[in-house]
Amino acid sequence: MNRLQIQEQPITEQLPLLKSTRSKLVTWLADNVRLMVQISFALLVVWIGIEFHFFIEYLESGGVTGDAYRPPGVEGFLPISSLMSLYYWLLTGNIHAVHPAGMFILLGVIMISLVFGKSFCSWLCPVGFLSEVLGDLGDKIFGRRLRLPRWLDYPLRSIKYLLLGFFVYSIFFLMTAASLEAFLYSLYNIVADIKMYYFFADISRFSLIVIGVLFLLSIVIRNFWCRYLCPYGALLGVVSLLSLHKIKRNVASCTDCGLCAQVCPSSIKVDKVKTVISDECTACLSCVDVCPVKNTLELTLAGTKKVVSRKQVAVGVVGLFMLITGLAMLTGNWQNKVTIEEYLQYYKNYDSYGHPTSGDDIVELNKEVEQGPQEP
Ligand code: SF4
């Protein structure tokens, strides 16, 4: 029925049609709530990127054009600095003033992982979203999902843990409160977001090739970056083992059709376990959606039979994220304390500031901090 026909009908006849269209839309939104959340966060990240671009323009022009506002959300892309701030906060009780928003974002993501597993990766992370889109494209091109054999999959998965291990060792085992403070207030850390901007804005040919290869690999092998290389995901994977919610299979009603294992983007053998306890489970709920037997595969609260719906996960994940970041805003810990004059000053030499590159450098930094400022 076309629009013209609808307009010609009396309103009483149009109502059922409008109601059914509305209910179809509501059902579609409920079925695709994860996609809606992913798109919303991706748009938020794009918005932050645009705002940060105008801030850089402001710095480049010496404060003439662009916008003096620096979006604090950009600190979500400084996970190492954020991890250091979190540790510094735990050691000293002080929230450092250079990238406080980054610390709260990391804290929010860790809290989400404790409640809903590694759901950040499949609900909020823009890189996870992009990986998913590329993986879907791969499914369409190849007509089936390609998986690496175990002998290759396991060693590759350990790469992200090696990277995480390096950062955890360097920060939690080598750094003291004093050296953390020295690093966090260093000029390198202050302009880290600006350096990151130029990494992408003036991207080198080598980096472009690496990113291009990762794109291609993500089409061929689903979630290549997330599964094998992302240390952030590795950290959340470890935390998620303590998660309050787990996917549970009712062995009695399960027909062993294997559909859940087939759709799982993390290649988890859902059909072979009673409870999914895996650092790779991202609480995407694809397995739950595909299960043909009612009340057989569900996300439940650990130790209870309480089933959590997709809508509740959406509200929980987004709500927790907003709660922690909102707390930072309410307590005055969202905006950093670097003044615009300082930014204009530091920007002039942003390219010359370096950072520790090894454990030895950190030990050296510890010594320098202990000895105090040297005479010129
Ligand atoms: S499909 Fe199920 S088991 Fe696999 S990652 Fe998603 S929620 Fe976890």
Ligand code: SF4
């Ligand atoms: S999809 Fe459902 S019925 Fe099929 S194997 Fe998985 S849990 Fe069992």
